[in-house]
């Protein structure tokens with residue numbers, strides 16, 4: 001394509017155009033009209049007409065601000081702060097729930113502990129109690145939820161045969177939603193997709209705006225292909241955590257031995273540091289300064305990061321991609337220690353990292369900030385649907 005040429009305007013439905021505008025506002029945190037028109041490939045007059053509708057529907061707000069360029073004052077457009085979303089995030093220890101806004105504001109949060117050995121029934125009960133709390137909280141304040149997002153670890157192709165990580169029946173939970181929140185759209189997703197969405201929408205200067213691989217190192221290790229979120233096939237989870245690196249390795253929760261997850265997940269890190277997983281989660285980002293690392297532990301950490309790099313490199317061999325974002329405990333280490341991830345990618349990526357032109361960025365861990373990721377996902381569901389009611393509940 002000729003440099004500087006505008007992309008031809010493809011025919012888009014009203015929903016798609018609204019989705020492009022709202023999703024751009026979600027990811028940018030707000031925009032003046034001229035750059036917004038350019039970003040969503042609309043004339044300012046067409047944009048004006050759609051913004052008028054979105055404002056009337058209470059989805060956006062606009063404040064007059066001096067623009068930082070020639071042309072004088074214009075409107076700074078952002079998502080409306082009064083839209084209420086709910087997020088529920090299932091973790092190894094608890095179910096986090098909360099109500100928040102489109103720009104990341106939190107109005108209410110709660111954590112419901114899970115039983116030590118959760119079953120489909122007991123997890124279903126915790127969800128039931130959480131939804132009852134949520135209904136009471138919103139009713140007392142006369143708040144109508146615009147969208148609910150639910151993040152479940154490991155949710156994906158296998159979920160119809162039972163969730164392999166934390167047992168839960170999303171179909172049944174969806175029915176409970178329907179009973180308590182009739183007419184409110186609810187979307188379930190894999191936790192990695194929710195965390196990827198959280199970072200993409202809530203990180204200032206997020207490193208990539210085009211297609212990339214997001215790798216999440218938390219209770220599990222997983223990836224998500226990230227693309228323009230308004231495309232149908234954007235946000236696909238990829239189970240890179242279960243690549244096996246030695247059949248005699250540690251047992252993984254998936255039932256196999258030697259998966260990269262069994263070496264690099266938070267539980268595996270806790271074991272290496274000789275603390276409990278709960279303690280590690282409680283320490284959050286502090287563990288890296290609180291717990292002294294012996295040279296043996298540091299060497300072992302680097303070896304594990306190297307395996308993580310191999311898993312990422314192999315994933316890129318299957319589906320080439322220019323950018324990788326890693327979120328999780330590796331992001332807290334020094335550049336020197338993190339180099340092991342890059343070495344791992346280099347040593348298995350066909351052609352090496354330089355030739356494949358892959359750039360790698362680390363973003364802070366988001367474990368323990370529940371239900372922020374589920375809320376970010378709810379916000380994205382609303383914007384990518386153009387803020388219009390969907391025909392039915394669907395998985396993202």
Ligand SMILES: [Zn+2]
Pocket residue numbers: 241242243252253254255256259261262
């Ligand atoms: Zn596994």
